[in-house]
Amino acid sequence: MFEFGILGPVEVRADGAPVPISAAKLRTLLAALLLRPNHTVPTTTLIEHVWGDQPPQRGVAALQNYVMRLRQALGESHIRTTPGGYSISLSPSQLDLTRFSRLTVEAAAAGPAARSRLLTVALELWRGPALEGIPSPPLQRTEVPRLEELRLNAVEMRIDADLELGRHAALVPELRSLTAQHPLRERFWHQLMLALRRCGRRAEALAAYRSVSELLCEELGLDPGPELREQFAAILQAS
Template identity: 45%
Template structure:
């Protein structure tokens, strides 16, 4: 069986869709898949499954939910039920990159890191592109757990954002400014306070000869931050703004981080 969490929750057996029971069993499976090969404490699972409205005997209810989930998965592949393990501290789901897309994504990112360390940008870019192709949309929107989406999903979503940032850096270094503008505009709409994406968008616009639009983009993120969060853009964005006003020739060739590419400005997730 294969399990997918980088988008809607999906389970397949021999490439055929497997129906995951609705309700708490679906939340339990998602919670364990987001922490593969790691024991998730019972109290944490109870919080993820029932948010603020716990049953009278939450541990018994959790065990019942696990038993039903094992039964449902075991109908399609006997060995899969054994992946759901019980320990004294909690429950865990055993997985590997061949069975879980999250682990496959992380393995590809690790492969990209190896390529980066040996200076093979082409191999790094190929691995990162393959990793991003595993994402099928917003994570687990079909899993109903406010706590899961507040406390767990954003941490994994951040892994994807870091990969996207690095892909853009490589694209900028290769002069792909025109083709990156559209993607970056889409990303700043989805993550309106993610300063790194704004920085990359502004650099792209400037290098495309669209200086006015670059300055307008800076004004937009500055306005958003001041109005909604009561703060100014981070140092890196401010330095980029000054460099554009001055027409700094280094902007055409400097590292994608901007004038001082070793530093990162602050960002706030939406």
């Protein structure tokens, strides 16, 4: 069975063995199809993703050639010609993004322990930045930020579950790292302040609030949002 991955470098495996897709444009075409499994991706969209703003003079014919090469690598059954474009036919278990999405949906309806476990499994599907190494400005500009937002939302959900489970002290190092990596993402700062407050580390929680306040003011000209302000008030009341 073929398995496909886009949550990291684009990869293909057949019965566990790597299937080399060496040409960059071929990997880009595959990535564009995998982002919309079982749905038609218009020919014009595929040409834009593969060649950017410098399409070949005979773009449709060039695309047909790449589709033929992709079929040779994957077998005829996966890539289908449809009215107006092409689609890749997959079952939900064959693509890491689909498995990730299914796990996050299941987690949203679960209790904190199951939610933490399901989201941990979902996040382990990420092997690096989504579509890493795909030289397509349109995909890097639109799809990569969208997928990264899905990942960060899952991280936030998992941390919320772990906070519900009382894992405050264990979360502090991870949250310090996350606020350093994503300094303008208020949710991570809120979670850090909450974890520190519940650990009795009031001074550190207040210092975190001062840090995010200064960052938001300097970078965006904004004050902290209501969630951060409420957490700040809770810290003061706990003194």
